[in-house]
Amino acid sequence: MTRARQLQASYHSSRSSGHSSSGGKSSTLRNRRPKTKDSLAKEKRIRRLDEAIVTGNIEELRKLAVTGPGFVNDGIRRRAWPLLLRTHVPRREAAVDTSLTHKDESQVRLDVIRSFTHLSSDTKSQQVYKKQKQDDLLHVILNVLQRHPKLSYYQGFHDVCTCLIIVLGKEAATLAAETLAMFFFRDCMLDNLEPVLEQLSLMTALLKLEDPEVQEFLDRSETLPFFPLSWVITWCAHDLQDFEKIARLYDFLICFNPLMSVYITAAVVMSRREELLEVECDNAMVHTFLTKFPKDVDLELIISHAHQLYTTYPPESLQKTSGIWLDENSCVNTFSRPEMHLYDSADEKICSKPINFTSIDELLSKPRIKKEKEASALSKYPKSSLQLYRRNMATMLAFSAASMGTAALLLLNSNMFR
Template sequence: ATVDPGARKRLKLLEIHRALNADPVDVEALRRAAVSEGGLLTNEIRRKVWPKLLNVNVYNLPPKPGKAVRTNHKDYNQVLMDVKRSLSRFPQGMRVDQRVALQQQLIDVILYVLKGNPQLHYYQGYHDIAVTFLLVMGPRMAAALLQILSTHHLRDFMDNTMENTKHILNYLMAILEQVKPELHEFIQRAEVGTIFALSWLITWYGHVLSEFCHTVRLYDFFLASHPLMAIYFAAVVVLHREEAVLRCDCDMPSVHQLLSQIPQALPYQALIQRAEELFSRYPPSQLAKQPALQHHKSIAVSSFQGFQLSRCLQRPDRVLRSEQWESAGAQCQPTSSPGASQLVRMAV
């Protein structure tokens, strides 16, 4: 019998509620919810679950980033230019003054993370990830989550050279070679390389998807997954377009033009499931034995096991809240309520 979608949604909400209130938090159940159909359903739920997926205590956040982070910062001008160009990432119909205020917050969130982590190097596209967190979480939580993400999942993209990023892009062709040798051989003959997938990977698709709901659906998936899952997803997008690719002229301009224009109406859940299947069948450890991947190591992959273990020991919010009240007294203001900021509530 078919399950009523409303009943399925209510069941998922109940499972998420139970997982959040378990002690320790049931991160594996939250991970399953983020990956399964519909992802985390609403931005209100994301505000509760995303911090748990990144092991962030929302009752012990750093102060809201202020304009002081801009002083003498080497990346300020580049960040400013990128944020000015990011109009399409804000909801249509938003008042100009609201958007400008959010853009100012976005600059401060990015510079806050960079200033606190001098080993990280800003890259164009980082702002696409930062704005997604700002719109869902508000500036204070966005800064905390972005800091963890930048030192883990995104760490390879924030090195002082592109070598680590190129290394991760090489996994794309390695996956295609395993799954569809004919498609892999065609793309190789066209000498198209993997540059078409660069903006997909380093922005977690935020730069190339026009619908915010699709972007956050993928963020649910990537936050719940291994750091290389975004490149497995790139592989399934290419596999999904196999027929169109093979109908192309086998030359670099034709194939590159086709692949670089990602379709908006993708079957997201089917692609997510296939990416998970390919990850299980061809794990990074197996692909890493291939000659193109042998002589390099991903920083994010190296630290992922420790990160996974640390997030399994989180206390539920009711415990974190009472601990904060005990240490700070009755003046404590829970940072997770009322969700995000007034601007963000209006935006999403």
């Protein structure tokens, strides 16, 4: 501060002290910056969020998750996410037997070592902090697998849990990861990839209904609908670089049926239609273009479009229209069952009772239930396309390893493509 400004400040201070208290308030009001339209809208949104959280109003939280900046910041997310995932209620559960080793534990440990790469480790204190975060991540994932040994770990679940830890912290993330695994990502955590591939097949149905020109182009290039696999199994945490966008997307996806991630994929593809239709109509070229999640994506537009698709073609209606039925025990089809519903089924308010995972654990021990005479989702695609996809997969993986990553590796090793 210059000497002139110091004197000026001293002058105003002395004048204020000589005036009445009302005069001081008047001066403060005169110096206060006027509120902008955006700041007023943000304050209003925060008030609505506070009220929805206090009253447990799911519908209001959904409305706010669809529009604007979602839940605004991590402070509000730390209150809203546990309510939506029903982890705000203390759970009376037996302690986990940490001496038991899950069949996928070695892979979990490998993925944890490769996590939190964005954190600097130049100094010893930074190394200690990074190691602590990796230990937290290992705890969160293994806790889920040890409590529910029928679940299988997949590469990408660590991305989901990393997001939870960043927003919620270790303890709250541990509870949230269990709910997400059992209610939202269960189809990804079975013994094979077929349930997830069937979910992705429903994206084809959405494109045929909403943008048949784009789907016709994909058919001509023999591009199967499995390119956005990593988007679905990580809720884009593996593909988006901006963490604020990831958290914003989680605000939205946590509020709806697990199939909403597929509606997101359809909205993203349609948002790129002009660029897509200019790509050479070649399987490898089209697949490589589509696997790269657009960096400049207008996330609010995508969320709004996905919600519109979801409202127009709800999960059950979409399955009926397309003839692609997910199995009856899919997390998509059990999400609203009374005994497996996250919310109070009567009015969809926040439940005050802790989650009982028993019914879902029992489902995990049962065989998949397909509708009578229903064929696999893959049988709906020409054999030539499947063979081409399998043959080109290794080439495409090398061509765009950074963007395909987990998705390509999972598909390449899937028995369904052998």
